[in-house]
Amino acid sequence: MERFLNVALPKGRLxxxxxxxxxxxxxxxxxxxxxxxxxxxxxxxxGVRYFWVKPSDVAIYVERGAADVGVAGKDIxxxxxxxxxxxxxxxxxxxxxxVAAPKGxxxxxxxxxxxxxxxxxxxxxxxxxxxxxxxxxxxxxxIEIAPILGLSDVIVDIVETGTTLRENDLEVVEEILxxxxxxxxxxxxxxxxxxxxxxxxNALKDLTEGEK
Amino acid sequence: xxxxxxxxxxxxxxxxxxxxxxxxxxKQYKMSKFxxxxxxxxxxxxxxxxxxxxxxxxxxxxxxxxxxVTLSIVKNDDDDLRTVRKVSYTENVYRVSKGTGSxxxxxxxxxxxxxxxxxxxxxxxxxxxxxxxxLTGWRYALEVSHLxxxxxxxxxxxxxxxxxxxxxxxxxxxxxHGIDELCRGRVDKEAAKRIESLASVSGKIGVAAKKxxxxxxxxxxxxxxxxxxxxxxxxxxxxxxEAAVDLSATxxxxxxxxxxxxxxxxxxxxxxxxxxxxxRLMTKMGRRSRAVGFAVYVDALERILExxxxxxxxxxxxxxxxxxAEELSRKTEELRAKGLSVYACRTPSDKVKCRERxxx
Numbered sequence: 337m338e339r340f341l342n343v344a345l346p347k348g349r350l351x352x353x354x355x356x357x358x359x360x361x362x363x364x365x366x367x368x369x370x371x372x373x374x375x376x377x378x379x380x381x382x383g384v385r386y387f388w389v390k391p392s393d394v395a396i397y398v399e400r401g402a403a404d405v406g407v408a409g410k411d412i413x414x415x416x417x418x419x420x421x422x423x424x425x426x427x428x429x430x431x432x433x434x435v436a437a438p439k440g441x442x443x444x445x446x447x448x449x450x451x452x453x454x455x456x457x458x459x460x461x462x463x464x465x466x467x468x469x470x471x472x473x474x475x476x477x478x479i480e481i482a483p484i485l486g487l488s489d490v491i492v493d494i495v496e497t498g499t500t501l502r503e504n505d506l507e508v509v510e511e512i513l514x515x516x517x518x519x520x521x522x523x524x525x526x527x528x529x530x531x532x533x534x535x536x537x538n539a540l541k542d543l544t545e546g547e548k
Numbered sequence: 549x550x551x552x553x554x555x556x557x558x559x560x561x562x563x564x565x566x567x568x569x570x571x572x573x574x575k576q577y578k579m580s581k582f583x584x585x586x587x588x589x590x591x592x593x594x595x596x597x598x599x600x601x602x603x604x605x606x607x608x609x610x611x612x613x614x615x616x617v618t619l620s621i622v623k624n625d626d627d628d629l630r631t632v633r634k635v636s637y638t639e640n641v642y643r644v645s646k647g648t649g650s651x652x653x654x655x656x657x658x659x660x661x662x663x664x665x666x667x668x669x670x671x672x673x674x675x676x677x678x679x680x681x682x683l684t685g686w687r688y689a690l691e692v693s694h695l696x697x698x699x700x701x702x703x704x705x706x707x708x709x710x711x712x713x714x715x716x717x718x719x720x721x722x723x724x725h726g727i728d729e730l731c732r733g734r735v736d737k738e739a740a741k742r743i744e745s746l747a748s749v750s751g752k753i754g755v756a757a758k759k760x761x762x763x764x765x766x767x768x769x770x771x772x773x774x775x776x777x778x779x780x781x782x783x784x785x786x787x788x789x790e791a792a793v794d795l796s797a798t799x800x801x802x803x804x805x806x807x808x809x810x811x812x813x814x815x816x817x818x819x820x821x822x823x824x825x826x827x828r829l830m831t832k833m834g835r836r837s838r839a840v841g842f843a844v845y846v847d848a849l850e851r852i853l854e855x856x857x858x859x860x861x862x863x864x865x866x867x868x869x870x871x872x873a874e875e876l877s878r879k880t881e882e883l884r885a886k887g888l889s890v891y892a893c894r895t896p897s898d899k900v901k902c903r904e905r906x907x908x
Contacts, residue, residue, distance in 0.1 A: 401817025419818065422723040523819065524812040526722075527689040527792070530750070 344406035346391035361539035404525035452482035453492040557853030569636035632663035660841030671782025693797035696772035705739035720798040756793040862888040864902035
C-alpha cells in the first residue's frame with residue numbers, strides 16, 4: 337500500500353481556512369473538526385494525514401521531510417529560504433510586506449537607515465537591491481513600537497489592514513511585495529509521490545485559480 | 549575471522565561504491581587534503597557553500613581545506629582530447645552545514661570522466677549513478693534533465709541577467725505562478741508560456757519526448773532531446789529501471805550544461821546524489837576537454853545506513869582474580885576464533901552492553 341501523504345498545516349485561523357480548502361478539494365478528514373487535543377488526523381481512504389504546527393515551522397517540517405507537503409506564507413519562504421518546491425499560490429491569507437514609518441517621515445538617504453523587523457533577510461535584500469545602507473534591528477514582536485521609542489527610523493513588517501499601524505501613528509511608506517499562502521512540497525517526497533502530490537496541487541489550483 | 553560488527557554502515561557502503569566504480573574502469577584517485585585557495589577563489593559559485601577554511605602555509609601561500617574534489621581533479625588533468633580519464637574518489641570535504649552554520653567534515657564519494665566525453669560516457673555516468681543509489685538497498689529515484697531547453701527559452705525571452713536568474717530560480721522551485729508574476733509586462737507572453745511549458749515537462753522519457761514535440765522544438769532543441777534520449781538508453785541497456793525526466797531540475801548554467809541528474813532515496817528528505825556534464829566549468833578553467841561526473845553525499849545517507857545496534861560486543865568475558873593472563877588470553881582467542889567479539893573485564897561495566905556473559 338502506498339504510504340500516507342503527510343500534510344503540515346499552520347495552526348490558527350488561517351490554517352482552518354486552508355483545511356476547508358483541502359476539504360473542498362476532496363481531501364477532507366472529518367475527525368479534524370472534533371474538539372480534541374490530538375495533533376495528528378488521518379483519512380485512510382484518501383491516504384492523507386494532517387497535523388497542525390506553528391505557522392513559521394511548516395517550512396522546516398517540509399524541508400526535513402517530516403511532512404511531504406505543507407502550507408506556508410510567502411514571507412516565511414523568503415525569510416528562511418527552505419529548499420522546497422513552491423507548487424501553488426493558494427491566494428489566501430493575503431497581506432503585504434511593507435516599509436512603515438511615523439507619519440511625515442522622510443528618508444533623505446544621508447544617514448544609515450535603522451530598520452526594525454522580524455524579517456531581517458527580506459529587509460536586507462530589499463534595501464541592498466537599491467544600494468541603501470541600513471542597520472537591521474532584529475525584533476521578535478511589537479515591531480510598531482520601535483520607531484515610536486526612537487529605536488529605529490522605519491519598520492519592515494506584514495501589513496494586513498493597516499489598523500495597528502494607524503493606531504500607532506505609522507503609515508506605509510513603500511510596499512515590498514504581496515504575501516499569500518503557498519503550497520510547498522519536500523523535494524524527495526515529490527519524486528516518490530509525484531502523482532499524489534500532483535493531483536492534490538491540481539485540485540487546489542482548480543479551486544483557487546478563479547480567485548484574484 | 550572477520551567480524552561484521554566492526555564496520556559501520558557508512559564504511560560498508562563506501563566500500564561497495566568503490567568496487568562499483570572500479571568495475572566500470574574508474575581509477576581510485578587519492579589526493580592531498582589541502583589545495584591552494586586561489587583555485588576556489590575564482591569559482592566560488594561552483595561550491596555548495598561559499599565559505600572555505602583557509603590557512604597560511606609555511607611558505608606564505610594561502611591554502612584551503614578542500615571544500616570540493618571536482619575542481620582539484622580538473623586542475624590536475626592533462627587536458628588530453630584523444631582519450632578519456634576515468635577517476636573516482638572517496639574524500640572528506642569541509643563545508644558549512646546548513647543546519648548549524650558552522651564547518652563540518654563531510655564524506656563524499658564520486659566519479660568523474662574527463663577528456664573526449666561522448667554521449668555513451670554520459671550514459672555510463674547515469675548507469676553508475678543509478679546503481680550507486682540501488683546499493684543503499686532502499687527505494688530510489690533518479691531525476692534527469694537537460695539544461696539546454698529551459699536555458700535557451702529563458703535566454704530568448706529576456707536579455708536582463710537579473711530577470712533571467714530570477715526566472716531560473718522559480719523554474720527550480722516548480723513555481724509556475726512565480727514565473728507568471730516575474731514575466732508579466734516584462735516578457736513576451738508566448739515566451740513566458742514556453743518557459744512554463746518546458747519547465748513542466750516531466751515523466752518517463754517517452755512521455756516527456758511527446759510533450760516536448762507538442763510544445764514544438766527547433767533543430768537545436770531536437771539535438772538536446774536526442775542527447776537526453778541516448779544517455780537514458782544506457783539505463784535500459786544495463787537492465788535498469790527507467791529514470792524520471794524533469795526539465796525543471798536546474799544547476800548553475802555557468803558550470804553545467806547538457807544532461808544533469810539528481811538522486812533521491814526514500815527516507816532521506818534531500819537529494820543524496822548530484823551530477824551531470826560540466827563542460828562550462830572546463831572552459832572557465834581554460835580546458836578544451838569535456839567532462840561528466842557525480843558525487844554521492846554519504847553523510848546524508850547516514851541515518852538509513854546505520855542500524856542502531858542492540859549490543860556493543862558479543863561476549864562480556866568476566867574473569868576472577870585467580871585467572872592468569874595466559875588463561876584469559878587462551879579463552880579470549882577461543883571465543884574470537886568463533887567469530888565473536890570479546891570484551892574482557894574484571895568488573896562488568898554498565899556502559900558496555902554484550903549479548904552474553906561468560907565468567908571464568
